[in-house]
Amino acid sequence: MLVDTALLVPASARADTPSPQKTTVSQGLAGIALRGGALAVFVTVFVLFAFASPIFLTPFNLGNILAQSAISGVLAIGLTVVIIAGGGNVVSGGIDLSLAANMGLSAAVYAALSQAGQVDGVAVLAALGTGLAIGAVNALAVTWARIVPLLATLAVMNVVGGLELVLTQNTVIPAITPLLESLSGSGPFGIPALAYVLLGFALITAVVVQATPLGLRLYAVGEFPEAARASGLALKRFIAGSFLFSGLSGGIAGILSAAYLSGSTTGAGELLLPVVVTALLGQVFSRRLVPTITGTLLSALFVGVLINGFQLLNLSSTLVSGIQGLLILLVVSATTLLRPKEG
Amino acid sequence: MIQQSTQPIIHFQGIEKSFGGAKALSDVSLTVHRGTVHGLVGQNGAGKSTLIKLLAGLHRPDAGQVEIDGEAYDHLTPHLVESLGIHFIHQDRLLVPSFTVGEALFLGREPRIPGTPFLDRRQMQRRAQEVLQRYFGLSLPNSALISQLSTAEKQIVQITRALLDRPKILVFDEPTAALVKREADLLFTLIRRLRDEGITILYISHYLQEIEALCDVVTVLRNGRHVATKPIAETSAAEIAGLMVNRDIGDLFPIREKSPGAALLTVEGLSATGRYRNVGFTLYRGEVLGLTGLLGSGAKDVLRTLFGLETAEEGTVTVAEQAPWRASPVQAARRKLALVPEDRRRHGVALDLSVSENTTLASLPRFTRLGLVDRASEAAEADRLITRLQIKTAGREALLRTLSGGNQQKVAIAKWLSRHSDIYLLDEPTVGVDIAAKVEIYALIAELAEKGAGIIVLSSDLPELIGLTDRILIFFRGEIAREVVSDTITEDALLAEVTGSSEATRYVG
Numbered sequence: 130m131l132v133d134t135a136l137l138v139p140a141s142a143r144a145d146t147p148s149p150q151k152t153t154v155s156q157g158l159a160g161i162a163l164r165g166g167a168l169a170v171f172v173t174v175f176v177l178f179a180f181a182s183p184i185f186l187t188p189f190n191l192g193n194i195l196a197q198s199a200i201s202g203v204l205a206i207g208l209t210v211v212i213i214a215g216g217g218n219v220v221s222g223g224i225d226l227s228l229a230a231n232m233g234l235s236a237a238v239y240a241a242l243s244q245a246g247q248v249d250g251v252a253v254l255a256a257l258g259t260g261l262a263i264g265a266v267n268a269l270a271v272t273w274a275r276i277v278p279l280l281a282t283l284a285v286m287n288v289v290g291g292l293e294l295v296l297t298q299n300t301v302i303p304a305i306t307p308l309l310e311s312l313s314g315s316g317p318f319g320i321p322a323l324a325y326v327l328l329g330f331a332l333i334t335a336v337v338v339q340a341t342p343l344g345l346r347l348y349a350v351g352e353f354p355e356a357a358r359a360s361g362l363a364l365k366r367f368i369a370g371s372f373l374f375s376g377l378s379g380g381i382a383g384i385l386s387a388a389y390l391s392g393s394t395t396g397a398g399e400l401l402l403p404v405v406v407t408a409l410l411g412q413v414f415s416r417r418l419v420p421t422i423t424g425t426l427l428s429a430l431f432v433g434v435l436i437n438g439f440q441l442l443n444l445s446s447t448l449v450s451g452i453q454g455l456l457i458l459l460v461v462s463a464t465t466l467l468r469p470k471e472g
Numbered sequence: 473m474i475q476q477s478t479q480p481i482i483h484f485q486g487i488e489k490s491f492g493g494a495k496a497l498s499d500v501s502l503t504v505h506r507g508t509v510h511g512l513v514g515q516n517g518a519g520k521s522t523l524i525k526l527l528a529g530l531h532r533p534d535a536g537q538v539e540i541d542g543e544a545y546d547h548l549t550p551h552l553v554e555s556l557g558i559h560f561i562h563q564d565r566l567l568v569p570s571f572t573v574g575e576a577l578f579l580g581r582e583p584r585i586p587g588t589p590f591l592d593r594r595q596m597q598r599r600a601q602e603v604l605q606r607y608f609g610l611s612l613p614n615s616a617l618i619s620q621l622s623t624a625e626k627q628i629v630q631i632t633r634a635l636l637d638r639p640k641i642l643v644f645d646e647p648t649a650a651l652v653k654r655e656a657d658l659l660f661t662l663i664r665r666l667r668d669e670g671i672t673i674l675y676i677s678h679y680l681q682e683i684e685a686l687c688d689v690v691t692v693l694r695n696g697r698h699v700a701t702k703p704i705a706e707t708s709a710a711e712i713a714g715l716m717v718n719r720d721i722g723d724l725f726p727i728r729e730k731s732p733g734a735a736l737l738t739v740e741g742l743s744a745t746g747r748y749r750n751v752g753f754t755l756y757r758g759e760v761l762g763l764t765g766l767l768g769s770g771a772k773d774v775l776r777t778l779f780g781l782e783t784a785e786e787g788t789v790t791v792a793e794q795a796p797w798r799a800s801p802v803q804a805a806r807r808k809l810a811l812v813p814e815d816r817r818r819h820g821v822a823l824d825l826s827v828s829e830n831t832t833l834a835s836l837p838r839f840t841r842l843g844l845v846d847r848a849s850e851a852a853e854a855d856r857l858i859t860r861l862q863i864k865t866a867g868r869e870a871l872l873r874t875l876s877g878g879n880q881q882k883v884a885i886a887k888w889l890s891r892h893s894d895i896y897l898l899d900e901p902t903v904g905v906d907i908a909a910k911v912e913i914y915a916l917i918a919e920l921a922e923k924g925a926g927i928i929v930l931s932s933d934l935p936e937l938i939g940l941t942d943r944i945l946i947f948f949r950g951e952i953a954r955e956v957v958s959d960t961i962t963e964d965a966l967l968a969e970v971t972g973s974s975e976a977t978r979y980v981g
Contacts, residue, residue, distance in 0.1 A: 348570070
């Protein structure tokens with residue numbers, strides 16, 4: 130507070146403060162390099178796999194990649210909205226670790242109800258309701274009990290995982306319904322229906338997040354809460370809303386997963402890492418290095434290609450996990466260092 | 473142009489506000505008239521920011537009421553304040569870094585494409601260009617992000633945001649602190665224009681020449697009290713400065729034998745690009761040495777460098793007769809240096825530990841037996857220091873969080889006392905501390921000096937520097953501009969030295 134003695138100095142006697150242009154320019158260049166690099170890596174990986182495996186480029190396999198990506202893509206889009214509204218801080222920012230478990234429980238609810246003879250409508254509503262309820266618990270834990278999302282959703286993840294075990298007795302519940310059949314089939318141009326669901330879901334979310342006032346406000350709330358509050362925005366409503374949305378994504382992904390696997394299976398939790406990678410990796414595809422829906426969609430396809438290619442090359446799944454972990458470290462450190470800072 | 477005849481728009485009546493026992497405002501009454509530029513001045517701790525936060529609805533007064541436009545309120549809320557048309561231009565620029573200028577300007581009241589729920593980005597860009605051009609003659613590219621703007625440009629965007637709401641009252645809190653002359657002049661022209669359009673301006677600044685040039689009326693606060701409100705035509709910057717300065721603080725300071733002993737700390741040729749140049753001085757045993765300067769003068773950087781929190785590029789620091797060292801906090805503590813930082817909550821104390829734990833934190837080895845903390849001797853030391861410093865606490869087990877700011881500061885000092893340091897570096901030791909606690913801290917500093925310690929006090933409180941120290945080093949733009957003997961300088965003269973006003977007059981012409 131040394132400035133407090135500056136009683137008599139007029140503005141003219143003070144030195145011009147140099148603007149921080151230089152750092153932002155170099156940050157901008159590094160950002161462009163990062164984005165270009167990310168796209169180049171995407172293309173390179175794609176080409177490499179095409180040469181390494183004769184099956185990779187077949188329509189069947191590409192359709193398979195899209196279908197596989199649909200589930201993690203829908204989850205990652207839900208997670209992206211939570212990260213936008215909660216901010217990118219790795220410790221205190223927005224994150225929803227319960228998403229994969231949410232998908233598992235929602236799929237189990239759907240499969241169990243179908244097996245019990247309920248019609249599709251009821252089972253769908255129950256699955257989506259399950260997802261929303263989990264989102265509501267997260268929202269309450271974060272906004273009302275003020276637990277950091279990282280911890281709150283970690284706890285919810287375990288509760289939800291436990292509920293799934295109770296419901297399924299740790300067994301596979303097969304489910305074959307008209308809805309699942311049409312979802313697991315092909316749509317126009319022989320592309321799997323699941324891929325259309327992903328694209329449709331991404332499109333709707335992208336329009337809301339990137340083209341409406343609601344989306345702009347979500348970014349403000351996450352990135353600079355004080356500025357959002359000064360603009361008269363109710364922060365908690367946006368954050369709670371983001372968790373409700375990610376809960377709903379979990380419910381939708383649950384139905385997609387029931388379609389893809391013809392029922393509910395155990396091991397939903399294994400999807401958590403790819404989903405987190407996808408949502409974080411999406412940031413490098415955006416101009417301002419912020420999470421965007423289109424960026425997440427691109428990165429969902431990238432991660433899908435990566436996992437699929439490794440399977441085709443018979444590389445162990447441990448290696449895939451290792452690479453995904455490395456990607457998280459790389460992306461988080463790159464975006465933390467390069468993102469524009471308040472100054 | 474004084475319009476005292478117009479009706480009042482803001483009227484504070486008998487406002488009282490305390491924080492944890494320290495009185496921030498006592499019986500403040502003040503009237504602001506419609507369509508005037510009303511300046512608010514006062515030194516650090518005078519109560520300006522508390523008063524502004526009351527007006528913003530962020531604090532609730534303990535007593536008194538606020539009348540806005542003839543309507544009386546016993547407290548305000550942020551929402552109410554906004555609906556009354558009162559807007560604040562804060563010192564911190566509340567703009568989202570990754571937003572474009574248009575997005576930042578219209579956040580919260582975004583224009584939509586007619587008949588749709590979608591953002592009308594084109595209109596946001598067009599109107600942003602238009603208003604920035606109209607108010608400030610400023611043209612920014614549509615794609616420019618807030619993070620790419622200069623500080624001044626951000627400030628302008630922030631002001632423009634408030635103007636879009638067609639406010640009745642605009643409160644400027646140190647708006648020119650980050651602006652260069654040309655930008656500040658534009659701002660003043662704009663403020664006058666706004667006033668002529670009937671908007672009432674409350675203008676808070678440390679720069680009295682700005683107040684003199686811009687305001688119609690000025691109010692001076694001192695120690696939480698309303699000292700004077702005068703039309704600017706009937707006063708002068710010199711008179712205002714006189715009203716701001718506390719004349720009766722002299723007897724707060726202990727009378728002390730000033731007889732420095734052997735050299736304790738020698739600093740030679742200390743330089744760091746952009747922060748300070750060729751700084752050299754010696755601190756003697758039993759001496760209280762003052763450092764002062766404006767923000768950015770380098771005084772604070774030098775103090776932090778001595779403790780190893782920053783590094784110098786050239787120069788040496790020698791303690792007593794030991795070899796010079798590359799400073800780090802660990803090395804500094806080993807050489808019996810102690811730092812009491814200004815931001816105590818962040819650096820000085822652990823709020824969730826007890827008073828006892830805090831006082832012995834820096835000297836745990838003394839209270840450790842067989843690797844375990846000896847609670848009995850820790851408690852004895854804590855009790856001794858609580859009595860010694862008259863720390864007001866429910867007991868040594870009370871959490872530090874429960875103490876007032878002044879008492880937390882005493883604990884921060886106690887923490888280093890229990891280490892028996894030789895050299896104390898005190899960074900703004902009495903900021904946010906009430907008078908009673910100040911007196912005890914001053915007495916403690918004097919006693920440490922008498923016992924042979926060397927003490928460096930960095931302060932922007934000029935009476936404190938004059939009353940407490942033996943010598944004062946005045947930093948100006950990274951260099952020691954002058955060294956003065958504290959007994960021989962008046963507050964006004966010191967103020968002139970600190971602000972470099974002899975040079976400043978040359979600048980202004």
